[in-house]
Each structure stands twice: as C-alpha cells, then as structure tokens.
Amino acid sequence: MKITRIETFLVAPRWLFCRVETDDGIVGWGEPVVEGRAETVRTAVHELAELLLGEDPTPIEHHWQRLTKGGFYRGGPVLSSAVAGLDQALWDIAGKRLGVPTHELLGGPVRDRVRVYGWVGGDDPSQLADAVAQRVASGLTAVKMNASGIMGRSATPRELDGVVERVARVREALGDDRDVAVDFHGRFTAATARRVLPLLEPLHPMFVEEPLLPEHTHLLGRLADSTTVPVATGERLFSRADFLPALQAGIAVAQPDLSHAGGISEVRRIASLAEVYDVQLAPHCPLGPIALAASLQVAFATPNFLIQEQSIGIHYNRDAELLDYVVDARPFDFPDGHIHRTTAPGLGVDVDEAAVRRADEHGHRWRSPMWSHADGSFAEW
Ligand SMILES: [Mg+2]
Numbered sequence: 001m002k003i004t005r006i007e008t009f010l011v012a013p014r015w016l017f018c019r020v021e022t023d024d025g026i027v028g029w030g031e032p033v034v035e036g037r038a039e040t041v042r043t044a045v046h047e048l049a050e051l052l053l054g055e056d057p058t059p060i061e062h063h064w065q066r067l068t069k070g071g072f073y074r075g076g077p078v079l080s081s082a083v084a085g086l087d088q089a090l091w092d093i094a095g096k097r098l099g100v101p102t103h104e105l106l107g108g109p110v111r112d113r114v115r116v117y118g119w120v121g122g123d124d125p126s127q128l129a130d131a132v133a134q135r136v137a138s139g140l141t142a143v144k145m146n147a148s149g150i151m152g153r154s155a156t157p158r159e160l161d162g163v164v165e166r167v168a169r170v171r172e173a174l175g176d177d178r179d180v181a182v183d184f185h186g187r188f189t190a191a192t193a194r195r196v197l198p199l200l201e202p203l204h205p206m207f208v209e210e211p212l213l214p215e216h217t218h219l220l221g222r223l224a225d226s227t228t229v230p231v232a233t234g235e236r237l238f239s240r241a242d243f244l245p246a247l248q249a250g251i252a253v254a255q256p257d258l259s260h261a262g263g264i265s266e267v268r269r270i271a272s273l274a275e276v277y278d279v280q281l282a283p284h285c286p287l288g289p290i291a292l293a294a295s296l297q298v299a300f301a302t303p304n305f306l307i308q309e310q311s312i313g314i315h316y317n318r319d320a321e322l323l324d325y326v327v328d329a330r331p332f333d334f335p336d337g338h339i340h341r342t343t344a345p346g347l348g349v350d351v352d353e354a355a356v357r358r359a360d361e362h363g364h365r366w367r368s369p370m371w372s373h374a375d376g377s378f379a380e381w
Helices: 038-049 060-069 076-098 125-137 157-174 190-203 214-225 240-249 263-276 289-301 353-362
Strands: 003-011 015-022 027-030 113-119 142-146 179-183 231-233 338-340
Touching: 003 038, 003 353, 015 038, 015 076, 015 353, 027 076, 027 289, 038 076, 060 076, 060 263, 076 263, 076 289, 113 289, 125 142, 125 157, 142 157, 157 179, 157 190, 190 214, 214 231, 214 240, 240 263, 263 289
Parallel strands: 113 142, 142 179
Antiparallel strands: 003 015, 015 027, 113 338
C-alpha cells in the first residue's frame, strides 16, 4: 500500500481537514489546524506531505519521527499541528486496513464510554443559568465556562466578586452531582490567580484551566501549592517535553489537543508521562469531528483519562457545526453525558466528503478576537 494523494480542506467555522489517499482505495482523515492560523498550517501540511507521498502508510512511528524531526527545526504550534493531522490520518488508515477501531491498536479499550463536557460561555453572566439548563437537558453532566470577560490583569475587588458570582450561579444551577470547570485563559497575573483560586475552593470546580499563560509555567508550582483547586493546562503545549515542567509543577489535569500536540502518537505518550505524576488527561477539543474522533480513540484506550471537551453548540461555531461534516452523527451522541464506544474501523468517523469539498470552496478567514484594555493596550482574549 502506498500513499498517492494528500489534500487539505479549509472549512467553516475555523477548521482545516486533511485527506490521505492510498493506492488500494483506503482513505484516512485528519484535522491539522491552529485556530486563526489555518492557512499557515495548510502550507506546512503540504510541505510535510513530500515525506509521505509514495510511502507505505503503515509504519506510523517511523513517519512521525521524520515528520517531526526531519526538518531540523521542530516543535511549536504550526509544525506540531501539521504533524498531528497527518498522524491522525495515518492512524485512521491503520484501523481501516485491519478493520478495527484505532483504539484496538493502542492496546484495546479500558472503558466503554467517555464522559464529555460542553461550553456555557461565561462572558455574559445573565445568560449562564439558561445555558447550563440547556446543557443539562442535553444529557451533559459537566460544563466549562470562562471565569470572566475582559478585565484588568490585576482585578479589582468587584471584578473578583464577579468571577466568584458567575461560578456560584453555575454551581447552583448544576447541583452537587455535576461538575463545572473554569477557564482563566491566562487573563490574570500570577499574583491575581493566587488570590482568585482560594475564593473558588468552596464551589469545588472540577479544575481551573490555564490559570497562567504557558510562558509562565515556571510560576505554576507556587500556584498549584497555594490552592486545593485542581490546576489544568496544556492546550498551548505541543509535546512531552513541553508538558514535563507543568507536570513537575504539580498540575492535576493535562489538556493536550489531539490536533496540536503531535496527534494520537504524541498524546498517547503525554498521557503516559502524566500517569507517572498522577495527572489525568482531559484533551482540549473546540474543533471538528475528526479531532473529536481522534480524541475519543485515545480516551477509550487511556487509563488516566478524566473527561473530553467537545464543541457541539460552542459559541465559536457560527457558520457550521461539527455534525455538518459527518454522514452519521450517532457516534457523537451523548445521551447520558457520555459518548459510547464505537467499533467502527479507524477513527470511527464517517466524513461527508461532498460537504467538506463544498465548504472548502468558500473557506474561511477566522481569526482570534483581538481585545484591548481600557487604556488601549493589548488584552489576553
Ligand atoms: Mg482553554
């Protein structure tokens, strides 16, 4: 079997898919994207494709080594995401070739269903209770919210009260049998984060995500030591080497993104490294159906898995939804807040190729919002 063609598709709302075709008719799909930098990653995918065209897709690890290290310069979001999408497609092909789901090739299932959470926003507190009610009605047992909208990096007492009040509203709407996670997006300074986390302790968040920016990982240890709130991070880390200092600092939850951190191959290894630190895996995934399918394959086979993000109904998805690109939506149903294990071959996602090709004709120009503080200076989104 040889790889004969590699295509990419720029599809709304803000995604990039890749399609890897082989000479015996098996096709693998991947989702190589950095949100807001999709065209850049697209170029990287086509550069890396030179290493795969004409090759046997079977030796995935051999390809991963060459794709990741073969250009001398390595790592970072763009290259690691390009590799991630191609890696997903190779694992899809591997499963389809043998007629088994990819998780069978990762050692087999360790669970029958995967708990998932949905977003409830959080920038506008007046809509929170309704958003939570909708999520609970859809079957979810956990939600994630932003701690705040735009605010100073050193928050005023009133702003701090606002953060606590938002989380308290969600906790009240959820009751004590469900979970809320809180995303800080690195909007506070380390000093302010140390002040906020103890205030949230009585509300028992499942975790607080990115309390510090990735460039401040060297300050994470003091923060983790100062609170009982489990600290999560990782959507902007791209390899085992990137995760090591965060794990050593005492995070509780690792959040690699299957489309950013080197794909199934590297996230499996990040999970294994995390296990040594008694850290649980909660992959980041505000992305499309292929990234979610790849995440689920890892979740089915990973012992220290906690919960999976999924983007159905997320506020970013304006022009298209995850389910617009699949023939069969059932593999993504979560009737009891969990997605149940599929035995379909490969990643287990039946991509609607015609819909993908149509969407690519329009493409997209999605960019991260650019925020400013009241004085005009740059603000973290
Ligand atoms: Mg986040």
